Every structure is written in structure tokens, then in C-alpha cells.
Amino acid sequence: MQYLNHPDLLIKLLAQLAQGMGTSLYIFFFTLLFSLPLGLAVALGRMSRHKWLSAPVAFYILIMRGTPLMLQLFTVYFFLPRLVGPIPRLESTLIAFSLNYAAYFAEIYRGGIMSIDRGQYEASQVLGFTRAQTFTQIILPQTMKRVLLPVSNEVITLVKDTSLATAIAVGELFLSAKNATSASGSVEPLFIAGLFYLAMNTVVTIFFNWLTHRMEYYRG
Amino acid sequence: MLEARNIAKSFGGETVLKDVSLNVPNGQVVAIIGRSGSGKSTLLRCLNHLETVDAGEIRIDGQPMVTTGKLGTPVYAPKEELRTLCLKMGFVFQNYNLFPHMTVLKNLCQAQVKVLKRTREEAEKRSRELLAKVGLADKADQYPCQLSGGQQQRVAIARALALDPEILCFDEPTSALDPQLTQEVLGVIRELAQEKRTMIVVTHEMRFAREVADYVVFMQDGLIKAEGSPDAVMGDQRTAELSAFMGLLGDE
Numbered sequence: 001m002q003y004l005n006h007p008d009l010l011i012k013l014l015a016q017l018a019q020g021m022g023t024s025l026y027i028f029f030f031t032l033l034f035s036l037p038l039g040l041a042v043a044l045g046r047m048s049r050h051k052w053l054s055a056p057v058a059f060y061i062l063i064m065r066g067t068p069l070m071l072q073l074f075t076v077y078f079f080l081p082r083l084v085g086p087i088p089r090l091e092s093t094l095i096a097f098s099l100n101y102a103a104y105f106a107e108i109y110r111g112g113i114m115s116i117d118r119g120q121y122e123a124s125q126v127l128g129f130t131r132a133q134t135f136t137q138i139i140l141p142q143t144m145k146r147v148l149l150p151v152s153n154e155v156i157t158l159v160k161d162t163s164l165a166t167a168i169a170v171g172e173l174f175l176s177a178k179n180a181t182s183a184s185g186s187v188e189p190l191f192i193a194g195l196f197y198l199a200m201n202t203v204v205t206i207f208f209n210w211l212t213h214r215m216e217y218y219r220g
Numbered sequence: 221m222l223e224a225r226n227i228a229k230s231f232g233g234e235t236v237l238k239d240v241s242l243n244v245p246n247g248q249v250v251a252i253i254g255r256s257g258s259g260k261s262t263l264l265r266c267l268n269h270l271e272t273v274d275a276g277e278i279r280i281d282g283q284p285m286v287t288t289g290k291l292g293t294p295v296y297a298p299k300e301e302l303r304t305l306c307l308k309m310g311f312v313f314q315n316y317n318l319f320p321h322m323t324v325l326k327n328l329c330q331a332q333v334k335v336l337k338r339t340r341e342e343a344e345k346r347s348r349e350l351l352a353k354v355g356l357a358d359k360a361d362q363y364p365c366q367l368s369g370g371q372q373q374r375v376a377i378a379r380a381l382a383l384d385p386e387i388l389c390f391d392e393p394t395s396a397l398d399p400q401l402t403q404e405v406l407g408v409i410r411e412l413a414q415e416k417r418t419m420i421v422v423t424h425e426m427r428f429a430r431e432v433a434d435y436v437v438f439m440q441d442g443l444i445k446a447e448g449s450p451d452a453v454m455g456d457q458r459t460a461e462l463s464a465f466m467g468l469l470g471d472e
Contacts, residue, residue, distance in 0.1 A: 122270055123317035127383065128307045128335035137330065141321045219365040220320035 002186040013180055013189055020176030021196050024162040027093055027172060031158060034098035039105025046110055064103030070164050072096045077168045093165045097158070104154050112147040113139060145215045152208035159200050173197070221246050222387055227266055227276035236262045238442040244387065247416040251423055251433035255465060259442040260422045264391050267420070268311050269302065280308050281386070307335070310385030314392040316376045318364040324351065324375050325360040328382045336383060350378040354408050370401030374408055388412065390421040426466060430454050438462050
């Protein structure tokens with residue numbers, strides 16, 4: 001009980017972890033910022049009638065979902081710089097995470113879009129909506145509601161996946177805890193970090209519950 | 221005025237429409253009757269470009285929607301022209317197909333604003349008039365899921381009317397409804413018929429067809445087997461096939 005018995009050490013630890021959490025949250029928010037819209041583009045590419053577009057996109061999704069995220073992170077951090085020049089750790093993380101999560105979001109969106117009744121397209125057509133209008137005004141809003149639950153799953157996973165950035169020494173929450181453990185020989189920092197992740201995901205869960213509730217204004 | 225000539229359509233090798241021609245003059249109500257699988261819904265869907273024809277020609281007010289090209293295959297009008305042309309037709313689906321995420325009012329307004337470029341005020345005014353007409357003035361701010369099937373279908377009719385189509389098409393508009401709700405919807409269609417609106421109604425309601433239609437078309441096996449005034453087609457002189465069909469329904 002090295003930390004719990006020494007409030008001064010505990011406060012110092014909490015400050016370190018809080019700083020690490022700031023970086024974790026940074027990765028979290030920016031990954032979502034990029035991957036949520038990118039996922040939509042990927043979904044549309046995957047659903048394209050043109051094979052030259054849908055086939056490579058399907059391959060991209062296969063790679064992203066079929067190989068470890070940590071390996072993708074290494075690839076971006078160690079190999080991508082050979083092609084484009086140095087990429088800082090944090091940016092490497094954002095690139096790898098965004099590309100990876102976009103693939104998952106794409107498949108979730110695709111499932112949502114495909115679940116919309118054909119009648120909605122037909123009604124849109126007879127009312128004279130263009131294909132773009134049909135998608136943005138009729139299909140997409142309904143898809144949003146249907147994908148909320150699976151998307152929340154991914155978002156919760158992302159909170160925990162930010163810890164993978166430890167592998168390329170990004171100073172996020174998990175690395176802060178690991179360093180504290182190494183320095184002190186106590187595992188307490190790791191468990192306290194666990195509570196930090198739990199706290200973040202509690203907030204995420206509450207947020208999605210609220211969003212789900214807000215979407216309940218219609219059935220369907 | 222709508223003219224369809226020699227329409228043919230098959231799905232995956234199964235011929236649903238063999239060779240169907242139909243004229244719908246302005247101000248007339250045409251009822252299309254026949255058993256399930258006779259091709260009547262497919263015909264209506266072809267007229268609204270919800271299906272593409274394999275052969276044949278369709279003209280609305282003389283303007284070609286689809287004609288026969290040099291190679292004998294059907295050639296549709298260019299995309300934008302087709303969209304404008306199809307706007308002359310309104311369509312009411314069997315299962316309503318309202319937009320569940322929009323209020324009733326927005327269901328009616330959206331296309332007026334986005335497609336016909338009416339102002340929101342104009343669109344709302346027109347929508348409220350139409351909702352009053354179908355007896356649902358008080359439901360403007362509700363969502364479709366809060367309405368009964370009959371009410372949803374009346375909203376769907378109002379939504380189609382909101383774009384001021386020249387011809388209104390109904391694809392078995394009461395098939396999903398119980399007898400009481402059916403009467404609500406038929407009441408609205410009856411009223412539209414009295415206003416001399418041009419309509420094509422695919423229906424199983426024989427009595428209704430006989431009462432409201434100016435012209436009845438009986439289809440079987442992808443062909444029109446009988447057509448003419450309701451009395452001529454459905455009266456005592458009716459064909460054996462139609463008698464058999466009407467007997468199946470237990471009607472009359």
C-alpha cells in the first residue's frame with residue numbers, strides 16, 4: 001500500500017496519471033474526429049457499384065480488421081516515415097488509429113444503411129428527390145439511429161485501445177502508470193489507471209445512453 | 221394523359237408483364253384488378269419508373285418517358301428529364317413508406333421545399349390544407365409511428381398530393397388495413413375521384429373499383445384479359461376468368 005498510505009505520493013501519482021489521461025483523451029477525440037466521417041466515406045466506397053472502387057476498399061477493410069492494431073501502429077511509426085519523412089509519435093498514433101477505426105465504423109455504417117427499407121428509397125424517388133438528397137435527408141438520419149449502439153461499442157473499445165500507444169512510447173495514461181510502477185515496484189498505479197479508464201468509459205456510456213434516449217422520438 | 225404501349229417486364233427469367241397497353245385519359249379513374257402475381261402492381265411500378273421495362277413505350281402528356289430505340293430495346297429519357305416527368309405522377313404505396321424520422325408536416329413539406337423549391341411558408345400552408353382535406357389537421361406535429369395504419373396511408377396520400385401530380389397512382393393502398401381503416405382511406409380516394417382527379421388504382425376492393433372507377437382493367441398472367449366500363453367488365457356479361465376471380469374473393 002505504498003501509495004494509498006502516503007497521500008503526498010498518491011497526489012503526485014494522480015497528477016502524473018491525469019497528465020497521461022490528457023494525452024489519452026487527445027488521442028481519443030482526434031481519432032473519433034477523423035475516423036467517424038472517414039468511416040462514412042469508406043462505407044460508401046465499399047457499397048459502390050463500381051468494382052474498381054469497392055474491391056480495393058474491401059481489401060483495406062480486411063487488412064485493418066484482420067491485423068493487430070499494434071502492428072498497424074508500428075507500421076505507421078517505423079515504416080511510413082521512410083516514404084514521407086518523420087512522423088511524430090502522437091501523429092503516428094492518430095493516423096494508425098483513425099485508419100483502423102474508420103474500417104470498423106464503415107462496416108457498422110454499411111450494415112445500418114443496408115437495413116433501411118427499400119420502400120424509403122422508392123418513396124424518395126417518386127417524390128423527386130435526387131440520389132444525394134435521398135441519402136442525406138432520408139437514409140442517413142435513419143441510419144444514425146440504427147448504428148448508435150454498435151458505434152458506442154467501438155467508442156468504448158477506443159478508450160481502452162489508446163493504451164496501445166504505449167508501444168511507441170506515447171506518454172499517455174497507461175505509460176504513465178507503467179512508469180510509476182517501474183519506479184516504485186508497486187502495481188497500484190496500474191490499478192488506479194484502470195479506474196481512470198473505467199471513469200472515462202462511464203462518461204462515454206452515460207453520453208450514449210443520453211443520445212439513445214434523444215433518438216427515441218420515433219420508432220423505426 | 222398517360223399512354224403505355226406493349227409493356228413487357230420479367231424478373232430473373234419469369235415474365236411478369238407480357239404485352240400490356242393502357243391509356244389513362246385526363247380526369248378518369250382507372251382501376252386495375254386481378255390476382256396476386258397477375259402483374260398489376262408491376263405495371264403500375266413500371267409507369268412510375270420504379271421498375272424499368274424490358275420493352276414498350278410510355279408517354280405522359282405526349283412526352284416520352286421510355287421509347288423503343290433503334291435496336292428495339294427501350295430507351296429512357298435523360299435522367300433529369302425523367303425525374304421531372306415522373307413528378308407528374310404521384311404514388312401511394314401499399315405500406316405507406318412515410319419517412320419515420322420526420323413529423324407528418326415535414327413528410328409533406330420536405331419534397332415541396334427540396335424538389336419543387338417552394339418556400340417553407342408556402343409548403344407548410346399547402347401541407348396543412350391537405351392534412352385538413354384528409355382529416356388529419358391535428359396530426360401535423362406527430363410522427364408516423366404515432367398514427368394508425370389508416371392515418372398513415374392518408375398522410376401518404378396527402379404527401380403525394382402536395383407535389384400537385386397530374387396522375388395519382390395507388391398500389392393496393394388498403395391491403396395492409398383492417399376493414400374499418402380501409403373505409404377511411406377509400407373515403408379519401410372517393411373524394412378525389414369526385415374532384416375528377418386522374419387516378420390509377422391497383423386494388424382488391426371490387427365493390428370500390430366498381431363504384432369509383434370510370435374504367436376497369438382486369439389482369440391475369442401478365443396480360444389484360446378484360447377492360448372497359450365497370451359494368452361491362454364486372455357486370456353480368458363478365459368473362460369466366462373474372463367470375464372465377466371474383467368468386468375467389470367472395471365478393472358479390
